[in-house]
Each structure stands twice: as C-alpha cells, then as structure tokens.
Amino acid sequence: MLQNLKPLSLYIHVPFCKAKCTYCDFYSIVGRESSIPAYLRSILKEIEQKTRELDLSRYYLDTIFFGGGTPNLLEPKHLGQLLETLLDLAQAGENMEIGMEINPGEASLENLKAYKALGINRVSIGMQSFQPHLLTFMSRIHSAEKSLSTYDNVRRAGFQNVSGDLIFAVPGQTRDEWVGDLERLVDMQPEHISTYSLTVEEGTALHRWVKAGHIKMLEESVDNGMYDWGRDFLEKSGYPSYEVSNHARPGFECRHNLNYWTGIDYLGFGPAAHSYFGGRRSWNIQNLDAYMSDIMSSGTGEADSEMISQSMARNEMILTRLRLTQGLNLEEFSMIYHEDLLQTKNDILKKWADKLVISDGHLKIIHGGWALTDEISSDLMSLTH
C-alpha cells in the first residue's frame, strides 16, 4: 500500500561522453570510458551508504532517471546492477517511470532491447537538429540519419514513451531551418518533445567564441520569435506545452522533471549529482577522480549542502511553477507561505498585466509572455515582501 507514503525520485549522473559539445556545461568527460568499472563500484557504494544512512520507509520510488553525460555508454548489465541496488532504497511505486538519455547512433538495437528488458520505460534522444551544418557547429558527432535510425530502433525495441530534444536559436540557423527541424520531429510522432534555446554557458567553447567576437548569437527578438512559433506549432500538432521547454501528448509529460519542479524529494548519485531531501539541498563533487576517491574513503561524494530557508523555498516555488503551463496555485502558495501574492506583489502584477492571467486560481503567463518567464519570476521573487 502506497497510500501513506511520499514519492521519491532518483537521479544517476553518467559523466562520460564520446565528444564534448561546444555549448555544454553539464559535467562530462571525454576519453575516460576505461574508468567505467571504477565509477560503477563507487556509485554502488554511494547508493548502499545512502540505504544505511536514510530512513526511506515512508517513501516510495516514483521515478528514476539516468542522465548525463551519456548513459548509453553503460552496458545493459551495468545499468541492471545500478537499478537492482537503487530498487533496494525504497518500496517501488506501482507505475514507476524509469528513463534514460540516449545519444543518436550510440546505442545498438540489441542494447536498446536489453535496456527495455531491465524495466527502463522512457527514452529521451538528443537529436538537437536535422541540419548538418548546425550539428557540426555544435560539435555533435551524429548525423540526422543517425537520429532517425536510433528513433526507429528505440521503437523496434518496444519503447512506447519516447522524447526527442531539439536546440534552436543556433548561430547560422534560419527560421525555415527551425520550422523544418520541428516538422521533421513531429512527423516521427514521439510522445514528448523538448526544445531548448541555445544558451551561452561559462566555461564552454561557445562562451569563448562569443567573448572573442568570433561568433554572434541570434538577436533576442529572433530567438523569442522562434520560441513562440515553435510553441504554437507544437500545440497545433498535438503537443501542448506543459513547461517552458517541454511539450507532450497528454499523459506523456515527464514525471521525473515534474517532480523536480513541484518540490518532490530526490536523491542524486554520481559526480556532480544534486539531491533535495528533507528541506536540504546537497551536491556531489564535480570531478570523477575526486568523487571516486572520496566515496572509497568516506562513503560520500558530497561537496557541500545548504538548508532551504522559507524565503528560498518561496522563490523557488514562484520560479518553477511559473515555468509550468498550469502556473502557480495561489491558494496553495498562500497556505504554505501565508502570503497573498495579489496583495504583496500588486505593483509587479500591474507591471506585467499584459503578460499574466489568473485562471482557475492559478497565476499563469500568457502567449507572448513565455519568452519573458525568467524576468517576470525574478520580479516576483524579491526577498522582501
């Protein structure tokens, strides 16, 4: 019986990649696949340590997600070992979502079938674009054909919950190319589509090129125009958006991400993985070797942690809920934080009156305001109220 239990999500960070993409600041390393066995020993030890440390008897496992980096660089038997240990942490939910990220061209049909047999039931494919020159610009090592064949193989392996990731607003990308990428992905009929505007992250090659003036990012108005067009097109094509970057056929929203965004507890394992548990956020050291040696000597790879104060939690609720299409439930907000946002932030709500609406007791951003979600949230998030 799960009735009195709370949901828990688990995240496993797989930090290995075959090549580093120019724009990516996620923790991943190239040419270190020989360390996979040692990485596995460390992560298994980290999970076992958590099993001893935490009382998870009041939780059930709702979602598990293997992200990266590149999880398909782990053999099915390795993922199987990890899953078996993870499932010892707490009681399994009835209809657990177990997802993994796959890079196009990197998982054989045989491996995909084996992942499916392990219980993995959702796959997200990092297609990014179908335009050769954009894939080259981003240093992606796959071709459009590999995205198609990987998608076919994922279907052949029996996955019924499949997502495709696309990136837009890439320097050199025309509006027609963005339209073409979206049309092509919609034609493939995945259950879920993520669309990310290319962001310049510090420490990446893209950041260095932009800073040196070698590359110019697209104008904000062009980026926003591509976003608005994409969101409308996906809506009309049967993929309503449920979050700023995420669109799904009804019933196929990514539960794992929704859990992050709605404040459900989660535990992360592996280098650079984050956890949020019992009002405390912690993060593991972002270095594979240091993570492995810390785990082996002390059983934890934690770099630091912080308790989430009432005002931090309030701000996070505004930030994450306004990114969701369903918006911020004003009654829930007032019950938790004893604050009537309509009064305390009346001036800000007036300022953004043409971008916000209140319907069904939820504060929502309307069409034409989505691209400004971060600005609107940050105005509402001030620490004093």
Ligand SMILES: C[S@@+](CC[C@H](N)C(=O)[O-])C[C@H]1O[C@@H](n2cnc3c(N)ncnc32)[C@H](O)[C@@H]1O
């Ligand atoms: C970090 S990747 C991990 C999964 C897999 N390795 C892949 O490349 O798809 C997850 C998603 O984040 C996207 N991403 C990473 N950095 C980004 C950036 N700076 N701007 C936009 N999307 C980004 C990736 O392209 C991918 O779709």
Ligand code: SF4
């Ligand atoms: S985008 Fe994916 S494949 Fe590229 S470096 Fe980042 S994690 Fe690796």
